[in-house]
Amino acid sequence: MFHKEGYKILGVTIAICILINIISYTFIELTWVNQFILGVTIVIFLLILQFFRNPKRQTLVSDHNVVAPVDGKVVVIEEVFEKEYFKEKRLQVSVFMSPINVHVTRHPINGRVVFSKYHPGKFLVAWHPKSSEENERTTVVVKNDIIGEVLYRQIAGAMAKRIVNYAKEGDNVVQGNDSGFIKFGSRVDVFLPIDTKLDIQLNQKVKGGLTVIAKV
Template identity: 70%
Template structure:
């Protein structure tokens, strides 16, 4: 299953690659060169297609849990000052997506969207210290009745040139449902209240909509 954001790109890519092969077969006489072009175009198309895969995920809905919004690896767990919305200290959990990860963004909690904003910006590499403040990004806050407000931020990277965000202020969203897409990559930061129990470790791999990254349980 593929994400709807990829249909146009995949179709256009297929048309261009088919045209390349038609031209090569009509103009090039050497068989191995034509075959090499065919193999290269097929591999390139498969590379594009894998960016837009959208596997079905079953989320165990729980108002005490914060699930990972994306597939990837946990690269940051630290206390920071969140200055855009909360303007206080929060625990930041950052998840980095490699080119081979699924790039669908999912709601980490269910509830009401209280804030949603797009920020144009640069395309620094995702691990750059200033990427969360200077790169193209979107900030979304969802208010959950049990946990409170959870902020997550989609951040573009050096390859990611477009962020898609479906979250609209005032709407009710379901935990694990489709929140957006980062075309070709990058990273998502999640900001949770101090005192929240963190359920992941640095360098741990997580799955969007399934892996519990934090919760408010006290036991």
């Protein structure tokens, strides 16, 4: 299963790969060169194909759980001052996605979207300390009666040139469902109440919609 955000790119990639091979077999008479070009275009297409995969996830939905919004590795766990929405200290959990991870963003909790905002910005590497404030990003806050408000922020990186965010203020959302997509690698920050007890640790690999990062 592939994400709808990849349909156009995959279609263009197929067309370009076919055109390159037509030109190759028409104008180049060396068989090994033709086969090499064919092999390279197939590899490129398969790499792009795997990037847009969207595996079905059976989230164990619970108003008491916060699940990882994306696949990747936990690179930050720290108390920070969140100045865009909460304007107070929060517990930040950051998950870094490599180009080989699934890049679907999923809602970490059930609830209602109370804030959703896009910020244009730079394309610093995703692990740069200033990336969460200076890079292109979107901020979404979902609220429910058990956990309260959870903020998650999609952050573009050096390779990620397009962030897609489906969350709109007033939407009622289901934990684990698609909330967006980040094209070609980056990270997502989650901001939790300061006294939240985490079920994950630094450098742990998590899966979006499956791994419980905290229980309330």
